[in-house]
Amino acid sequence: MAALHGPAPEDVTIGVIGADKFVHRIAAVAREETRTPHRLLTAVYERESDAREKAMRIVGDVDVLLFAGPLPYDVAMSGGPLPVPATFVPTGGVALPTALLRGSLSGTVDPARVSIDSALERDVRETYAELGVDMRHVHVMEYHESVAPEQFLAFHRDLFHAGRTSGAITTVPSVAAALADAEIPSLTMAPAAISLRNALRTARLLGSGARLEDSRIAIVIARLPASALPHRTSSSNYWYQELKLSLHRALLHDARRMDAAVLQRDEHSYLVITTMGSLRSGTDDLTRAPFLASVRDALGIDAEVGIGLGRTTLEAEENAQSAVNLAVESGGDLAYLVGPQGSPIALPASHDGEAPEPAPVADRQNDTLREIITLLDGQGDEGRVVDAERVSQLQGVTLRTARRTLRSLVDAGLAWPMPPARVQKVGRPPVRYQLLDERLTG
CATH class of the missing domain: 3.30.70.270 (Reverse transcriptase/Diguanylate cyclase domain)
Incomplete structure (x- = not known):
């Protein structure tokens, strides 16, 4: 564990949990922030399965936890709520085209014949379309809460041994190490500096919010x-x-x-x-x-x-x-x-510095709200206030999909986020949403 101190002792302390290379990269990015220096306490793991143990060792000395990615974050959260707010560095963004360029220039992998984990298939498809590269022989395994590193490893290994890929691109350090041991060509898709800066900013704000209980x-x-x-x-x-x-x-x-x-x-x-x-x-x-x-x-x-x-x-x-x-x-x-x-x-102003296009009220979102309302009524629930866990149970989808669904309803003006309930419970309360079925059209 190592600490990096900013000039103000009362500033928010961010606990950074990840593999050694990630921790060193985010520490370097943090040092570049001169206007609002960050105060970090870092903990390094060798395997993502150790994320919760490492987090609990430093949790008493930090205001917020920042994990290297969604996998270690979900591993840590699977053991129960953490005593402080937590977030993670998202995958994707400019990391994928950067990894593809590295693979092409170094000859490590052929971008047209490769397996990719953790990225959204939609993002991969859009990236390849922008690059003008045929992706018929590109294989993608998205990340969701129940995926283990061993499944990513088997995904890459089976495709390579079947002669269907030239190598792998992974976001998981332990998978990269296992691929190297198996002599399978691979690249690690590391988050870009801008993603690390945004993640630090988010963590700092979450930590600041936790202090204002x-x-x-x-x-x-x-x-x-x-x-x-x-x-x-x-x-x-x-x-x-x-x-x-x-x-x-x-x-x-x-x-x-x-x-x-x-x-x-x-x-x-x-x-x-x-x-x-x-x-x-x-x-x-x-x-x-x-x-x-x-x-x-x-x-x-x-x-x-x-x-x-x-x-x-x-x-x-x-x-x-x-x-x-x-x-x-x-x-x-x-x-x-x-x-x-x-x-x-x-x-x-926005994640990419460009004003987002306003989202129209689409038929698809009307249908989604109707489905949720019908499911609620079918269970005798006449209330119109739900959170992601409730929607996940109703629709039989993952929590991440449920959160995306609720955000899309908000963007369409079919739901409103509500202030969090004050509960005597460790961790952040779930965001509740008021469903506005009176706005349904058609």
Whole structure:
């Protein structure tokens, strides 16, 4: 175990759990952060099955746990709830094309004849289409909660020995080691630096939220930039009044997803008042800024957005003001979050820096909601509040699929995320969703 200390002793401490190479990479990325240094405590395992044991050794000294990927995270969670929030570095992104390029340049594997684990088949298909490479002889095994490293190993080994592949691409270090022992050509698909930075940011925010167990007030200030203001503001500036109304509508659109209230603060800005749990639900676990992308898409301007957390509304608003001042300096590309400890954290408009397209209410999502409602009614449950575990049981799907289903319903305006219930239980409470069957069309 090793510790990396930032300058502020009260800062969030992130426990990093993974193989040796991963731990060294994420430590190097953390050292590059000069504006908001990270404080890390690391624990190295040789096999993913040891993830929970390693996590429990350091859990008393950290505010949040960050695992090397979904596999060690699920291994750790399978033993029961952890005492602190936990997250993991996601697979995919730019890691796959990078691995394919490495394989092609080094001659280790033929990208057109390869087996790939952990990645979503859809992502692989899109990557190959963009590269213009035929993937008829590419084999993919997606990750889900019940997959063990041995199954990935057997998947790669059987295809290679059958002469159907030139080698393997894996995200699991223990599988890579076993493939090397079996003399099967392979590459490790390691997360890109940007994925590591985003994962550190998410972990830090989750740790910060855990520290605010009894202080879950979150206030967002959304302000029109100075460049959009008229030289002389008055009620006769009709276009400016229209601009403010448009900003208000754009804020309301996203605020619904966070069960938040939108209030006019002054002539140029609005307050959005919500809870930390609802803010997480509406921003993909605080991996992107609220409102920036939707305001840019609706109004064609970059709003100034700052988020404040606090034990009181006054403290939260003061921190939001500090955060929005930082956003002004960034030129509108980022929003900032400031908590009681005063350490600012920058949030991008979206995961890839581009405003997401608004999701239409599709027939498929209407059908999905109808199916869930029918299943609830069939069990005598007239309530319309569910979480991912309930949907998983009703539809007979994995928790991950259930979470995707609920997020798609939210995007379609057919469900609302609700503030987490306050329960005396270790770990984060599940996110509950209000199903809006009155909005069904057709």
